[in-house]
Amino acid sequence: xxxRSLPAVGVLLVVAAVIAGCGRGDDTExxxxxxxxxxxxxxxxxLPSVPNPSPVPSRTDGAAPPPPRSVAPSTVPSxxxxxxxxxxxxxxxxxxxxxxxxxxxxxxxxxDAFKASGLRVTHPKDRSVDCGPDGLGLGxxxxxxxxxxxxxxxxxxxxxxxxAETWGGQSYRRGAVVLNYLDxxxxxxxxLRYEKVLNGLR
Numbered sequence: 001x002x003x004r005s006l007p008a009v010g011v012l013l014v015v016a017a018v019i020a021g022c023g024r025g026d027d028t029e030x031x032x033x034x035x036x037x038x039x040x041x042x043x044x045x046x047l048p049s050v051p052n053p054s055p056v057p058s059r060t061d062g063a064a065p066p067p068p069r070s071v072a073p074s075t076v077p078s079x080x081x082x083x084x085x086x087x088x089x090x091x092x093x094x095x096x097x098x099x100x101x102x103x104x105x106x107x108x109x110x111x112d113a114f115k116a117s118g119l120r121v122t123h124p125k126d127r128s129v130d131c132g133p134d135g136l137g138l139g140x141x142x143x144x145x146x147x148x149x150x151x152x153x154x155x156x157x158x159x160x161x162x163x164a165e166t167w168g169g170q171s172y173r174r175g176a177v178v179l180n181y182l183d184x185x186x187x188x189x190x191x192l193r194y195e196k197v198l199n200g201l202r
Contacts, residue, residue: 097128097131097132097140097141097142098131098139098140098141098155099141099155100141100142100153100154100155100176101155101156101157101175101176104153104175104176104177105153105177105201106142106153107126107128107142107143107144107151107152107153107177108126108142108144109201110144110151110153110177110198110201111124111144111146111151113197113198113200113201114146114148114149114194114197117193117197119148119149119190119193119194119197120146120147120148120186120190121146121147121148121149122146122147122148123146123147124144124145124146125144125145125146126142126143126144127143127144127145128140128141128142128143128144130143131143138152138154138163139154139155139159140152140153140154140155140159140163141153141154141155145183146184147184148184148186148190148194149179149180149181149184149186149191149194150179150180150181150182150183150184151177151178151179151180152177152178152179152180153176153177153178154176154177154178155176156176157175157176159176160173160175160176160177160178161173163178164178167180167182170182172191172194172195172198174195174198174199177198179191179194179195179198
């Protein structure tokens with residue numbers, strides 16, 4: 001290269017510098033980085049820190065995870081409807097009492113005979129229900145209680161004799177009929193009159 005070519009080389013350098021300066025736009029913000037520090041480093045530090053989202057587990061086979069299953073509400077089978085409930089009768093069933101033996105007078109007949117003789121038999125009450133297990137449980141057939149005496153009729157003479165012995169001197173028996181003086185507290189003189197009328201019954 002000769003000395004004449006030097007000015008031409010200088011001219012080319014000047015032109016290149018001018019072209020490079022014109023290539024920068026006016027709207028470009030000057031870099032705030034200090035000399036010797038690249039501007040990309042400054043821009044990275046100015047950004048706010050964002051926490052990394054939790055990684056979503058992915059299937060190893062590459063397939064998409066299945067959509068969430070919708071759980072249907074559990075259905076509890078309702079109890080089967082029962083038929084009409086059987087209602088028990090309000091009153092207890094009637095107790096079947098034993099029958100008095102043939103030929104024996106009824107308790108009512110004995111009381112009527114006492115009344116006809118002028119004996120005290122006021123306020124007569126039929127208490128035959130007490131003969132059953134829900135009452136006294138004596139196994140008698142009939143009971144009629146009065147203010148003077150209580151008349152019991154049993155289905156047989158054996159049962160009547162057993163009860164008369166149990167009551168001791170507070171009773172009198174003829175056949176299947178037993179006179180009880182415990183509740184009435186009849187005087188001894190009057191008891192003989194009741195017993196005489198009972199013995200006269202056929």
